[in-house]
Amino acid sequence: MGVIFLTIFIDLLGFTIIFPLFPAILDHYFALEGNHGVLGALLGAIDRFAAFAGSAGNYRAVLFGGVLGSLYALLQFVFSPVWGSLSDRIGRRRVLLITVSGTALSYLLWFFSGSFLLFIFARLLGGGFAGNLSVATAAVADVTTRENRAKGMGIVGVAFGLGFLFGPAVGSIAAFYDLSAGAAANLASAADAAGIVSGAAEGTATVGAGLLHFAVNPFSLPALLALGFSLINLVWIALKFRETLNPAKRGEVPARVRSPIGALMELERGPARRTNWLHFVFSLAFSGMEFSLPFLATERFGYAPTDMFKIFVFLGLVLIFTQGLIVRRAVPKFGEKAVLICGLLAVCAGITLMGTVTTVPALYLGLALAGMGSGFINPTVSALVSLYSPAEKQGLVLGVYRSLGSLARALGPLVACFCYWWQGATATYLLVALVTLAPWLMAIALPRPIKNA
Structure with missing residues (x-):
């Protein structure tokens, strides 16, 4: 479990580094390319959507981050079941080596993304190889008993919490150091040393801009750190990760999965399929709340980016405490x-409170309730999906589980932002809280899992 924990944690460090950088990335590429090419087409579509929603202000930065996040999540949605199904056939270790290698390649491309198009390719490549988490979760199912499945998933949750706690912090700090500025300065120094006079200065600037366009960019250092984390993870898996899937349990699941929804519908009718849909509806609502939280805090309390960092650190600590301590003791006593x-009830109460608060302490109380509820939900849902599924299909079913979560994270922010601009914060958060009651009703109807199989 320790090896799997570090595998997930290191992977999430690299994955979350980019989270605080989206607005600055937009500013950089817009200054570089303006309203031309792929970026111009994307911004034009965002402008039309924002005009339809009746929004104003910083909608470009907000929807730009949402669209980029959605691109990545949609690729995860498509490929997670494929990697999970493949791991059921050839083993977890081999698939992890493939997906982590692909992720490292995407960070390398990001490092050299001097143009917006290259940056988009890097995001698409990263999303396509983002099967690490579903395969690692399946490995947890391999090495835990049915009685201890939720404890194992709780450890996965702690790795998630730590990754989301430290990754954005590393990205924020690394963004202060612009490698492209150093490259431009070195180029100018080299030109001076070569005796290029002022009459050629303009040509030198043009050459420098061209090199920067195809090479390093102001966010190359965060990309380099993410690449470093991925390479460390690759070496760690190659040296320390031992195959967890028993050869006798390797199924005949086809390596090619038509689609995540198709894979889900092909599962037998029963609690595993219903729990996957429960997870999708919850993730749709919760991701919408998470993405719109900066607007709520800015609108009501005048929060700056540094203040938002405090909020996400607080949520990360709540998740670590809940999944690392409370869940591990509560599940054996009360059941998943x-x-x-x-x-689910705690999340509903927390989001309702956050949507109606007028003071900062009340906001943090709502955050604590929502964070603690999420800490209860994520490990127990993944444990239930695993417990309801046969051993030879753990990778496939948990791949579908991660895939549906990715689809929800692609749709939730866009829907929540539209509602936020249309009806405001209070109505949006009350609607999100109401949506969380649907998975609560679905959970009540679930059977108790059999743990002595």
Whole structure:
């Protein structure tokens, strides 16, 4: 479990580094390319959508981040079941080596993304190889007993919390150091040393701009750190990760999966399929709340980016505490289903409070309730999906589980932002809280999992 924990944590460090950088990335590429090419087409579509929504202000930066996040999540949605299914056939270790290698390649491309198009290719490549988490989760299912499945998933949740806690912090700090500025300065120094006079200065600037266009950019250092984390993870898996899938349990699941929804519908009717849909609806609502949270905090309390960092650190600490301590003790005593139901009610109460608060302490109380509820939900839902599924299909079913979560994270922010601009914060958050009652009703109808199989 320790090896799997570090595998997930290191992977998430690289994945979350980019989170605080989206607005600055937009500013950079817009200054570089303006309203031309791929960026111009994307911004034009965002402008039309924002005009339809009746929004104003910083909608470009907000929807730009949402669209880029959605691109990545949609690729995860498509490919997670493929990697999960393949791991059921050839083993977890081999698939992890492939996906982490592909992820490292995407960070390398990001490092050299002097143009917006290259940056988009890097995001698409990263999303396509983002099967690490579903395969690592399946590995947890391999090495835990049915009685301890939720404890194992709780450890996965702690790795998630730590990754989301430290990754954005590393990205924010690394963004202060612009490698492209150093490259431009070195180019100018070399030109001076070569005796290029002022009459050729303009040509030198043009050459420098061209090199920067195809090479380093102001966010190359975060990309380099993400690449470093991926390479460390690759070496760690190659040296320390031992195959967790028993050869006797390798299924005949086809390596090619038509689509995540198709794979889900091909599962037998029963609790595993219903729990996957429960996870999708919850993730749709919760991701919408997460993405719109900066607007709520800015609008009501005048929060700056540094203040938002405090909020996400607070949420990360709540998740670590909940999944690392409370869940591991609560599940053996009360069971996965009861903990899941309590978590959904806590999220509903927390989001309702956040949508109606007028003071900062009340906001943090709502955040604590929502964060604690999410800490209850994520490990118990993944444990239930695993417990409801046969051993030879753990990778496929958990791949579908991660894939549906990715689809929800692609749709949730866009829907929530539209509602936010259309009806405001209070109505949006009350609607999100109402949506979380649907998975609560679905959870009540779930059977108790059989743990002595």
